[in-house]
Amino acid sequence: MRVCTLAGLIGLAISGAAPAGSFTSIEQPGSQLVALSEHGRIAAGGFQGADAAFRWTRDTGASPIANYSEVHGMNSWGQPVVGQARDANQNWVAAIAYSNAEFFDPILVGALPGAQPMDGWLSSGYDVADDGTVVGLANNAANDAVAFRWNAATGIGELPRLTPEGAARANGISRDGQVIIGWNDTEVGYRRAVKWVNGTISEFLDGKGSQVGEALGINRDGSVIVGTGAGVDGKEAWRWTAATGVQPIGIIGSGSFFDRAYAFGVSDDGNLIGGASGFGFQREAVVWTPATGMVKLTDFLAARGIAVPAGWLLNSVTAVSGDGRVIGGWGLDPNSAINSFVIELDSVPRQDAIVEARGKVVYNDIAAGPFAGVAVDAPVSMSLRLDPAGFVVEAGKHVAYPIRLDRAVLQAGGGSETFADVDTPSVRITNDYPRSDGIHLFETPLTTPQTGMEFELFNPGGDLFDSADLNGINRTFGPEHFEKIAWFVFEGQGGARMMMMQLESVTIEDECAIFCGRFEAPAP
Numbered sequence: 001m002r003v004c005t006l007a008g009l010i011g012l013a014i015s016g017a018a019p020a021g022s023f024t025s026i027e028q029p030g031s032q033l034v035a036l037s038e039h040g041r042i043a044a045g046g047f048q049g050a051d052a053a054f055r056w057t058r059d060t061g062a063s064p065i066a067n068y069s070e071v072h073g074m075n076s077w078g079q080p081v082v083g084q085a086r087d088a089n090q091n092w093v094a095a096i097a098y099s100n101a102e103f104f105d106p107i108l109v110g111a112l113p114g115a116q117p118m119d120g121w122l123s124s125g126y127d128v129a130d131d132g133t134v135v136g137l138a139n140n141a142a143n144d145a146v147a148f149r150w151n152a153a154t155g156i157g158e159l160p161r162l163t164p165e166g167a168a169r170a171n172g173i174s175r176d177g178q179v180i181i182g183w184n185d186t187e188v189g190y191r192r193a194v195k196w197v198n199g200t201i202s203e204f205l206d207g208k209g210s211q212v213g214e215a216l217g218i219n220r221d222g223s224v225i226v227g228t229g230a231g232v233d234g235k236e237a238w239r240w241t242a243a244t245g246v247q248p249i250g251i252i253g254s255g256s257f258f259d260r261a262y263a264f265g266v267s268d269d270g271n272l273i274g275g276a277s278g279f280g281f282q283r284e285a286v287v288w289t290p291a292t293g294m295v296k297l298t299d300f301l302a303a304r305g306i307a308v309p310a311g312w313l314l315n316s317v318t319a320v321s322g323d324g325r326v327i328g329g330w331g332l333d334p335n336s337a338i339n340s341f342v343i344e345l346d347s348v349p350r351q352d353a354i355v356e357a358r359g360k361v362v363y364n365d366i367a368a369g370p371f372a373g374v375a376v377d378a379p380v381s382m383s384l385r386l387d388p389a390g391f392v393v394e395a396g397k398h399v400a401y402p403i404r405l406d407r408a409v410l411q412a413g414g415g416s417e418t419f420a421d422v423d424t425p426s427v428r429i430t431n432d433y434p435r436s437d438g439i440h441l442f443e444t445p446l447t448t449p450q451t452g453m454e455f456e457l458f459n460p461g462g463d464l465f466d467s468a469d470l471n472g473i474n475r476t477f478g479p480e481h482f483e484k485i486a487w488f489v490f491e492g493q494g495g496a497r498m499m500m501m502q503l504e505s506v507t508i509e510d511e512c513a514i515f516c517g518r519f520e521a522p523a524p
Contacts, residue, residue, distance in 0.1 A: 020304060020305035020306050020307075020347060021304065021306045021343060021344040021345045021346050021347050022306065022343070022344045022347065023301070023306060023307065023308050023309065023312075023341060023343050024058065024341060024342045024343070024344075025309070025312075025333060025339060025340070025341055026043065026054075026056050026061070026062050026339070026340045026341065026342065027061070027062070027339070028047070028054060028062045028339060028340060029333070029335070029337040029338065029339055030047045030048050030049070030050065030337065030338055030339075031045055031046070031047050031048075031054060031062070031330065031338070031339060031340045032045050032046060032047070032048055032318070032330045032338065032340060033045040033056075033318060033319060033328045033329060033330055033340035033341070033342070034046070034071060034072055034073070034318050034319060035071060035072070035073050035074045035081065035318075035319050035328075036074075036265075036319040036320065036321045036326055036327075036328050036342075037074060037076060037077055037078035037321065037466035038076040038077060038321060038322040038323060038466055038475075039321055039322070039323055039325065039326070039466055039473070039474065040321035040323070040325060040326025040327075040328070040342065040344065041057060041058065041078075041326075041466050042055065042056065042057055042074070042077075042078030042466050043055075043056040043057075043319070043328050043340075043342055044056065044065075044071040044074055044078070044081045045071055045318075045330075045340060046069065046070045046071055046083070048338055051069040051070075052064060052068075052069060053065045053068045053069055053070060053071040053081075053083055053097075054071075055071075055078070055081060055099060056342070058342070065081070065097050065106075066105075067085055067086070067105055067106060068083060068084075068085050068095065068097050068106050069083060069084050069085065069092065070083045070084050070124060071083040072124065072125060072126040072127065072136070073125070073126055073127035073128055073172065074128065075128050075129060075130045075132075075175070075463070076130050076175055076220075076322060076466065077130075077463045077464070077465065077466035078099070078466045079098055079099060079432075079435075079461065079462050079463040079466070080096035080097055080098045080107070080128060081096065081097055081128075082094070082095070082096050082097075082125035082126065082127060082128040082134055082136070083095065083097070083124065083125055084123070084124045084125060085097070085105070085106040085108060087108055087110070087111075087122075089117075090120065091111075091117045091120050091121065091122050092120060092121045092122065092123075092124070093108055093109060093110050093111050093122045093123050094108075094109035094110070094123040094124050094125035094134060094136050094138065094148075094150070094156075095107060095108045095109055095125065096109065096125065096128060096132075096134060098432075098435050098462055099432045099435070099462065104435065109123065109125055109134050109136075109150045109156060110122075110123070110150075110156055111123050111138060111139070111156070112138050112139065112140045112141065112146075112148060112156055112157075112158055113141065114140070114141030115138065115139040115140055115141055115143075116139065116141075116143065117139070118139055118143070121139075122138065122139055123136060123137065123138035123139065123148065123156075124136050124137050124138075126169065126170060126171050126172065126182075127170070127171065127172045127173045128173070129173045129174065129175055129176065129177035130175045130176065130177070130463075131151070131176065131177045132151055132152060133149060133150065133151040133173060133177040134149070134150045134151070135147065135148065135149050135150075135159075135170035135171075135172070135173045135180050135182075136148060136169070136170055137169040137170070138156070138158075140158055144165075144167065145167040145168070145169070146158050146159070146161065146167070146168050146169075147159040147161075147168040147169050147170035147180070147182050147184075147196075148170065149170065149180065149196075149199075151177075159180065159196050159199070159201065160196070160199070160200075160201045161184050161201065162184050162194065162201055162203060163184055163185055163186060163187055165187075166184055166185030166186065166187070166189070167184075167185045168182065168183065168184040168185065168194070169182045169183055170182040170196070171183070171214070171215060171216055171217075172215070172216070172217060172218040173218065174218055174219075174220060174221055174222035175220045175221070176221065176222075178197065178198060178222060179195060179196070179197050179218065179221075179222030179225075180195060180196040180197075181193070181194070181195045181196075181215035181216075181217075181218050181222075181225055181227075182194060182195075182196075182214070182215060183213075183214040183215065184201070184203075186211065190211075190213075191213055191214045191229070192204075192211040192212065192213065192214075193211070193212050193213060193214055193215035193227050193229070194215065195215060195222075195225065197222075204225075204227070204238075204240060204246050205245075205246065206230055206238075206245070206246045206248075207245060207246070212227065212229045212230040212234070212238055212246055213227060213228045213229015213230070213234060214227050214228055214229060215227040215240075216228060216262065216263060216264050216275075217263060217264050217265045217266045217273070217320075218266070219266050219267065219268050219269075219270055219322070220268040220322055221268075223241060223242065223270065224239065224240070224241055224266055224269075224270030225239075225240045225241075225266075226238065226239050226240070226249075226263035226264075226265075226266045226273050226275075227240075227262075227263060228260065228261065228262040228263065228275075229260075230246055230247075230248040231248035231250075231251070235251050235259060235260045235261060236248040236249065236250055236251045236261050237249050237250065237251065237261040237262055237263035237273070237275055237277070237286075237288070237294070238263065239263065239266075239270070239273060239288070241270065249261075249263065249273065249288050249293070249294055250277075250288065250293055250294035251277050251294070252277040252278065252284065252286055252294060252295075252296060253277070253278065254278040254279055254280075254282030254283070254284075255282075256278070256279040256280070256282065258279040258280070259277070259278055259279045260277070260278075260279065261275065261276070261277040261286065261294070262275040262276050262277070262316075263275040263288070264276070264316065264317065264318045264319070265317065265318060265319045265320035265327070266320055267320050267321070267322060267323065267324030268322040268323065268324070269324065271289055271290055271324065272287065272288075272289055272320055272324040272327075273287065273288040273289075273320065274286070274287050274288075274297075274317030274318070274319070274320045274327050274329065275287075275288075275316070275317055276315060276316040276317065277294070283315055283316070284296050284297070284298075284313075284314065284315065285297035285298075285314040285315055285316050285317045285329055285331065286317065287300045287317060287327070297314050297317060297327075297329075298314060301343065304345065306343065306345070309334065310334065311333065311334025311335075312331060312332070312333060312334060312341070313331050313332040314329065314331040314341070315329070315330060315331040315332065316329045316330055316331070317329040318330065323474070324345075325344065325345055325346055326342060326343065326344050326345065327342075327343050327345065328340065328341065328342045328343070329341060351388075351510045352385050352386060352387060352388070352404070352510070353385070353386045353388055353401070353473070353508060353509070353510055354383065354384070354385055354386075354507075354508070354509055354510075355382075355383070355384040355385075355386060355427060355439070355506065355507070355508050356381065356382065356383050356384075356506070356507045357380075357381065357382040357455065357487070357503060357505070357506050357507075358379070358380065358381050358382075358503075358504050358505050358506075359379075359380045359381075359487065359501045359502045359503045359504045359505075360377050360378065360379055360380055360501065360502050360504065361374055361375065361376050361377060361378045361380055361412055361413070361499060361500070361501055361502075362376060362377075362500050362501065362502045363376065363498070363499070363500040364376065364498075364499040364500070365497050365498065365499075366451075366489065366491045366497050366498065366499050367491065367497060368448075368491065369415075369417070369448040369451055369491065370415035370416055370417050370448065371412050371413075371415040371417065371489055371499050372415075374412045374413035374414070374415055374499065375413060378412055378413035379412075379413070380410075380411065380412045380487075380501045381410075381411050382409070382410045382411075382455065383407070383408065383409050384403050384407075384408050384427060384441075385403070385404040385407035385408065386401040386402065386403060386404070386427055387401065387402050387403075387404055388401060397430075397431070397433065398428045398429065398430040398431075398433060398438070398440070399428065399429055400426035400427070400428050401426055401427050401428075401429060402424050402425075402426050403419065403424070403425050403426060403427060403441075405418070405419050405421055405424070405425075410446075410453060410489070412489075412499065412501070417446050417447060417448060417451075417453075417489075418446070418447050419444055419445070419446060419447065419453075420444075420445040420446055420447050422445050425441065425444040426441075427439060427440070427441050428440040428441070428442075429465070431462075431465050432462050432465075435460070435461070435462040436458065436459060436460045436461075436462050437459045437461075437462050437463070437464035437465050438456070438457055438458045438459060438464075439455070439456070439457045439506065440455075440456045440457075441453070441454065441455040441456070442454060442456075443490065446489070450491060450492055451489060451490060451491050452489070452490050453488065453489050453490070454486055454487070454488050454490070455486065455487050456484070456485065456486040456487075457482060457484075457485050457503065457506060458482075458483050458484040458485075459481045459482065459483055460483050461481070463481070464477060464481060473508045473509065473510075474508070474509040474510060475507070475508060475509070476505055476506070476507040477505065477506055478504065478505045479503075479504065482503060485502075485503045487500070487501040487502070487503050488500055488501070489501075
C-alpha cells in the first residue's frame with residue numbers, strides 16, 4: 001500500500017473521508033461507454049445502432065475514431081482501443097486503433113483462416129492486453145461463433161472449447177495476456193463462464209459445483225474475475241478469486257421475474273466492482289465493495305457527496321479504472337437520450353510529480369568532479385521533482401515541466417550531483433505526437449563548472465501515458481518501451497569527456513498516488 005505523504009491526505013485517509021469527486025457527462029447522445037484506462041483519464045465506447053466509436057479525455061472531450069466501430073475494450077493506457085473496422089472487402093473484422101486515428105487507419109486483426117462473412121461480419125475484438133494481445137469473437141471455417149486470441153507475432157487463432165459444438169466468446173484479458181475470460185455454451189445452449197490460462201480452458205463452478213453464467217470482467221493480473229449468473233436461480237452477480245472460488249455478490253431487484261444482476265468491471269485490487277441490476281427500464285447501475293455489499297450507484301455517490309445532475313437515470317456501470325478511482329457507464333440523460341458518464345470518486349488536487357530513472361554506467365572518462373573514476377556497471381539513479389501547476393500533457397504536443405532544483409539529484413557510484421541554479425531547467429513530456437511518447441531533458445548545466453547532463457527517452461508506441469494530466473500516471477516502465485535513449489554527463493565544451501549511462505527503468509508518480517484505505521479490506 002502506498003503511504004500518503006501530504007498531511008492533508010493523511011488526515012483524509014485516517015478519517016475515512018475523501019474530497020467529493022465529480023460526475024461528468026460525455027455529452028454524446030446515443031453513446032455507450034464500455035472501457036476506461038488504468039487511471040480513468042481515457043474512456044471509449046460506441047453508439048447504439050450506429051457504426052461509430054469514440055475516445056474521450058476530460059480535457060478534449062469525446063472524439064470520433066475514424067473508420068472504426070464498436071469499441072469493446074482498451075489496454076491499461078488506452079493505447080490501443082479494440083473493436084472492429086472494415087477490411088478491403090468491406091467486411092467487419094477485429095481491429096485496434098490508437099489516439100492518432102486521424103493520421104493512421106486502424107490496424108486490422110483480421111479473420112480466422114477459412115472463415116466466410118456472415119452479413120458482412122467476420123470478427124470483433126473485445127479486449128486487448130498491455131502486450132498487444134487481442135481477444136474476442138469470430139467466425140471459423142465451420143461457420144461457428146468462437147473465441148479467438150491474436151497478437152502480432154503469432155497471428156489469429158481459435159481458443160479451445162469445452163463444448164466443441166457450442167458457441168464461445170472471449171470477453172476480457174489480463175494485462176499481461178496470460179488469463180482470458182468469457183463464455184462457452186453448454187450442450188443445451190446456456191452460456192457458462194470459462195477462462196483460458198495459457199491457452200487451457202476451464203469453467204467456473206460455484207460452491208455447490210454448479211455452473212455459473214458469463215464471465216464479464218477481469219482485473220490486472222487475472223486474480224479477481226467477475227460476472228453474472230450465480231446464486232439462487234442464477235440471477236446474482238458474482239466475484240471469483242482462487243482463495244474464495246465463485247461468490248455471489250447480490251442482486252437488487254425491480255420486482256420483475258426477469259431481474260438479473262451483472263458485474264462488468266473490477267478494480268485491480270478487486271475491492272470495487274461496477275455493474276447493473278434489475279430489468280428493462282427499471283435496471284439500475286450498481287457498485288459493490290467489501291464494506292457496502294451491492295448498492296445502487298446513486299446511493300453510493302450520495303454517501304460520498306457526489307452530486308448526480310437532475311434528470312439523469314443511471315443504468316449501468318460498465319467500466320472501473322484499475323486504480324479504483326474512476327467509474328464509467330451509461331444511462332438516460334435529462335433529455336431522455338442514452339448517454340454516457342464518467343465519475344471521479346476522489347477529487348485529487350494537483351501535486352508535484354516525481355520522475356525517477358535508474359540504470360548503470362557503461363562508459364566513463366570524466367577526469368574531474370564527483371563522477372571522476374566511477375566504474376563501469378556502477379548503479380545510477382536520477383530523481384527529479386516536477387511542478388505541474390498550470391501545465392497539462394496535451395495529446396499531440398509536448399509540454400515543459402519546471403524542475404524543482406532543490407529536489408533534483410543524480411547519483412552514480414559514490415558520486416552525487418545537482419543542477420546549477422541557472423535558467424530553470426525543465427523536463428519535456430511528449431504524449432501521442434502523433435503516436436509517440438517521450439521524456440526529454442536537454443543538456444542542462446550541473447553544479448560542477450563545465451559539466452552538463454542530457455536525458456532522453458523515446459517511445460514510438462505511444463503507450464507510456466494514459467493521461468492529459470501528469471498527475472496520476474503512477475507507473476514504472478522498462479526497456480520494452482525504450483526505442484531510443486540518451487543519458488550522458490558531459491565534461492568540457494562539446495562533451496570531450498563523458499559518463500554514459502544505460503537506462504533500465506523510469507518511474508513517474510504523483511506525490512500521493514492513491515487515497516489509502518478507500519475500500520477497506522484488501523482482496524484475498
